[in-house]
Amino acid sequence: MLAYLIRRLWQMIPTLIGVVLLVFVLFKYFGSDPAVILAGQNATQAQIAAIRQQLGLDQPAWFQLWIFIKQIATFDWGKSWATNEAVSHLFATRMPATLTVMIPIVLLDTILAIPVALGVAYVRGSWTDRTLMVATTIALSISFLVYVIIGQYVFGFQLGWFPVQGWSDSTLTNLIVYCPLPVLLAVAVGISPQTRLYRTFFLDELSHDYVRTARAKGLSERSVLFKHVLRNAMIPILTNVGLALPGIFVGSFLIEFFFSIPGMGREVLLAVNRSDYPVIQASAVYLAMMTMLVNLATDLLYKVVDPRVVLK
Amino acid sequence: MLLSIQNLKVAFRMGRVNGEMVRAEAVGRGGESVSFDVPENSTVALVGESGSGKSVTAMSILNLLPKNAERSGQVLWRGKNLLEATPAELRALRGAEIACVFQDPMSSLNPVFTVGQQLVETLKVHLSLSAKAALARAEQLLQEVGIPEPARRLKAYPHELSGGQQQRVMIAMALACEPKLLIADEPTTALDVTIQRQIIELLASLKARHKMSVLFISHDLGLVGEIADHVVVMRQGTVREAGTTAELFSAPKDPYTKALLACRPSLDHNPPRLMVIDDYIQGRAARTDSKAKDPAAPVVLEVKSLAKSFFMKEGLFGKREFKAVRNVNFKLRKGHTLGVVGESGSGKTTMGLTLLRLHEPTSGEVIFDGKNLLALSAAERQLMRRRIQIVFQNPYASLNPRFTIGQALIEPMRIHGIGKDDRDREQRARELLVKVGLDGRAFGKYPHEFSGGQRQRVAIARCLSLNPEVLVLDESVSALDVSVQAQVLNLLKDLQDELGLSYIFISHDLSVVRFISDEVLVMKDGEVVEQAGVEEILHAPKQEYTRKLISAVPKGWQGAAA
């Protein structure tokens, strides 16, 4: 186990280097000249040259890369070009908001997975099943945007059950007052793809031999389905949830955008519109690291779910 | 009578075509249906080739068939018709009075529950035992089926056990509630021949001790002859013949049964050609001609100290070496056949693939026509490909499903520049198809339209298109039915006589190897255990392992005059 852990951590290093290189090359060779962006609309050449020198852009490429790496290692990202806020401070203040919204969403998704999976298995082959499939297809064809627009309009604006937008400083208030509408919308939209996916998992499992053995032992259909098949189907279901986990850090930028929630997603979106390179670069690199660590954690937990897994 | 099957017919609904429901008949064809009895305390064998409907018949007893199956007739269990039983009544029988053991234990056991959990489940459902009592009984059962350290094994997962042990666990699960009838659906087909012998003996002793009946489904007449009291022979959904084992083996009445008995290669006698079903049904006699083999023929292939290892990652940075093939030496003479025999894991297939450099060897030499095959340049290797070819085991996987037969045959000719143009190659391809016993019309068809045996013929034709001198046959007949196997073996012998081919015949089936080989190599764990002429190996084996292998082969019904 320890050997596995060490090897995985060791293998993360080349990937991290790759991410750093990708971000660096992308922004340096494809992006606009940062000096021009920072100098603003009416800058003179002298001003631009001065900024360039200040940022170290007149140095050779490998030196700039070296500075870049140093910044990552020391968690010093300089300041946002737009707001002059320290990027690290930005992370610290925005991340909690994102997590306040995303963690309830992931929890609800996971908890709902089991009843959804059971329901799908129970009705398979019947008319309900087929209606469900058509309904989910149609539901999936409508953009998420439409759901949020209409949801906000109906539940927030017309019916007034929830505030249309807003955020407070207290986590509790946020959870009770401002989160429900966005969380409910996100979970509701997520049910359609989940239903279809779990249905596929179930049909796959039902075609395996051990199902026939369970029937041959005299178990009731309910027992076969909800004990034997479900337990096996949980493996791909939990894999699926595990894949979604790294996404909680960026959060749903759309939700944050619509509901004006001051989270990481919205921050990155604003940065893109303002060409605020330090924020985007930092987000990319740090979130990549978080993703890799979360993936490692889920892989380790995998052994609990699937006894056939051998970690070597 | 314990179980009486009367006028059983089973058909599968395949969907609607033009509004009409289309059905595929599996048991009972046309007007005929299937009837036979299983008395108390006896073993009844249901024998047939693929497509005979034997498995479907057995599964229909407890209605373990898919939802689109339709049954008619009567299945009388102690007088009660199971076809009219309610689901609850059937569930009460399943696992309690009638239990099943299936063919592939690895997939038949639930991979996420331990052995103990799966055993205890049956006990709880039918016998309402407490958890502790159930666990104790489970341990007892594991001991009875011969699993060492049963207490520890209760906590193991199926994938941690070997194939033989998994099958023992399945048997334990079946025995848990002391059933009156055990349905065993090809329980040993997926196991090595020595393990097979152990399982068969286990089943026989359990049957005697618990006084239960066994319905044993198999394609292997030899095996059936040893263990069954009654035999029912099925072909294409109908019963061809039924009777006691003695009757059937000593005086079979139906031509199909006779053919089935005769077309098996056996260890006892060695005909020049095997009888084929068609021959029997049409009353032809077996061919008796065969070319004698020249013991002093020139050596075409010489293998010296061949070895192949696979390296796997282990620990933090280390590598573990797995020696698949170690130090194999042999000489192959022109026109002769070298049989390579061994169980799974013996390295025989790896050795065959290494000869063609489909695996890169770790060390050793393969001398072919004066050159070392393992040290050739790329261009020379391409030339060598023409002269030494391979026919694989799985006929369903060795032909590209997207190529027509014609394309598959023309491709090798095109690569090596044989034939003037495509029309010339097409002509040759059609001739080859005729030579292997198919007709030229197969040229434009796809592999899925042909049976396993026919596909193997195409594979052989594909090799022949390059005019090879040596043919490696890697378990080429193992996946075929007995009668089809006989046809392909006869074909191979004919081609050898006609074209002077040399064969390396790899197989786990000693009887087949005996039929076709001149010399035999016995392999175990990558090493050559014994090597000698075929008669010598069979009648005077020197090594313990060879003896074990020979005695494990099912001999068929021995009877009074054996």
Place this chain on the structure above:
Amino acid sequence: MSAVMNATAAEMNERSEGVWRAAWRRFKTDRVGLVSMGVVAIFLVMILLSATGVVARNFQQEVAVPNAPPSFLGARAAEKAAAAVAAPLTPNVDLSDIDPLAPRYAEWAEKAKQYHTTETVKATTLPLGADRLGRDVLSKAQKGTEISVFVGVLAALVATILGTLLGASAGFFGKKVDDFLEWLYNVFTAIPDILLIFAFAAVLGRGIGTVVLILGLTGWTSLYRQVRAEFIKHRQREYVRAAEAIGASSFSRMFRHILPNVSHVVLVRMSLMVVGFIKSEVILSYLGLGVPVDQVSWGTMLAESQAELILGYWWQLAAATVFMAVFVTAFSLMADAWRDALDTKLRGQE
């Protein structure tokens, strides 16, 4: 041995139906699939007409009053009232003595006569209504369909080609090639999708070409994974080993032997990508990161519709949603039907 029969020349040359023809035959029996394919075909015709300029050419023109309702609702009463401005009761007061510009009015009136102005009568209703600038929603929806579907399909094509080539190389050659490509895959998937798209968008800017490039360069990973797994599986298969044994080259084995056996997987995944990329493009355009300002897509329509909804004008939202929903649903159902036709194992039988 089996008897060899005499056959006519025609029989000798008969060819059986291949995989695609057999699948087409199966597909034809699926009514839902056929209807969906018909709907997709209608959309394709509309897209063609839009692309060649036969319809929706003037979607930019403000041909109606702002927020004109759809025809089936009837023009707004207020509009009609507002159209008539109350006439003054008395003539205008003459201010020429204090008005500094007064001497020049006559001159300007002369000059004005040289310019020809067209007074377009603004329509009060349009088939599907108008947006806040008075542009025809129907034309916008048609043009938007062309743009959104075009981007989705092209991006899917780019991602498919990239993913297939890389996946095939990694799966077939293994070892060093596989290690390198795995590293590349890990790098691309370590960064969360949206972030990657945003990063690319930040440096490449707006525009149809860039959107296609962004989606294609970030979306190849899932297909890569699948193609790689398929190639690894097929590489061991005996028909590929047999091809190697007869001397076929690596290229031949990869693209003449294995790829046709994997193509149905690739096509199914590509159809999923088309749907996914269309939805991504809509979101990108909504956020202002997608199509340029002078173009319209379903996303830009949705962006405008949010403000309109508060005022009670729902037709642009409805038009964009319905067009998108119908197309995507039809496309998904058609792709499902094709997948079932290509997949010989019957699902839903159990």
